[in-house]
Amino acid sequence: MRINITALLVCAAALFTAQAPASQDISLSPDETQWLALHNNIRLGSDSAWPPMDYRDENGAPSGMCAEYFRYAAEKLGMEIIIGPDRGWAETLNSLKEKELDAITCLAKNDTRSEFITYSSIVTDIPQVIITNDEYPYISGLRDLSGKRVAMVEGYATASILMERYPQLDPIIVNTPLDALKAVATGQADAFVGVLAVSVHLIQNKNLANLKVAAPAELPPLELRFGFRKDWPQMAALFSKAMATMTPQEHTAIAQHWVSVKYNPVIDYSL
Known part of the structure; x- marks a missing residue:
């Protein structure tokens, strides 16, 4: 028995041409507005070695699907992003733990990280x-x-x-x-x-x-979220609220802009 598995990366420009409807405006409470006014910039770290999901471009800025989702939410909230240094993944996590960073573009939730990270809602999941x-x-x-x-x-x-x-x-x-x-x-x-x-x-x-x-891999899809310093649950809630305004068409456009993978396991019983 042989299993043939094909995986194809396709540029989204060829896949998505429809104009996505505009996303909803975000509505903030007075307390949220006040908190945001006091925290209107955010020091952002990322994984530079995880393309096309997360990496650094030629100018050293976070790029990829995760960064685009993060920028979408930040722009909805009127926030300024301050790009943190590229220190490798383990050191980036430690920088968030030590509050040298305020956020990470995307990561999966686990018990160890939850000791020093507060998370947004799920942004996307991947096999x-x-x-x-x-x-x-x-x-x-x-x-x-x-x-x-x-x-x-x-x-x-x-x-x-x-x-x-x-x-x-x-x-x-x-x-x-x-x-x-x-x-x-x-x-x-x-x-x-x-x-x-x-x-x-x-x-x-x-x-x-x-x-x-x-x-x-027989593992659940990896659920990716924005990660924030533990003492900023308000920011995690605000980014979740911002992402909730995104339409399905906007989600599709961002995802397909970066990657579309066709994964087709086919079992060949002829052998």
Whole structure:
């Protein structure tokens, strides 16, 4: 039995041409208006190694789908964004913990982070998959990787989930998703579990031609939220309120502007 899985990145310009209706105006209470007036700029950090979801452009500014969602909400609230330094993901999280940053463009919620982060409502969710070398034998899911070397990115929510739920995996800790994919491509790891859109983007743009999307990860979709310093629950609520004004058409336009992934597992019973 063989499973053929195709993943295709398509530019949204070819997919979305309809004019989206205008979003709703945001209505703030007097208390919200007063709080916002006292906190009208925000120091923003991001993950620079997670394209096309989150990365830094040639000028060092946060870019990608997450950054566009964040800018949408900030503009709705009339806020000024101050771009924080690019320090790598683990250090960016620590900067938010130490209140050197006020917010992070997007991240998944977990217990460890919740000790120092307050979250917005869910902005978007994205599927996770298993990446292997082209020559790696057929696998149907994580249970087939017992005892195998699996690349995991330090500080990522997926790494924490895998180590907690699948202790039989042999973790290979790396700094970025690209490092993880290179480890698989060069045989230093047997597999990488990551976000489909990011993995396919990096495989295509970094010429990692010997890698494939091998199977679904059998994990829930990664739910992404804006993250704020723990003592700013008001800001998290305001950004949630701003995002609630976004129309479905606007959501689609932003998502398809950055990535559209078609993921079609097809089982071939002829072998």
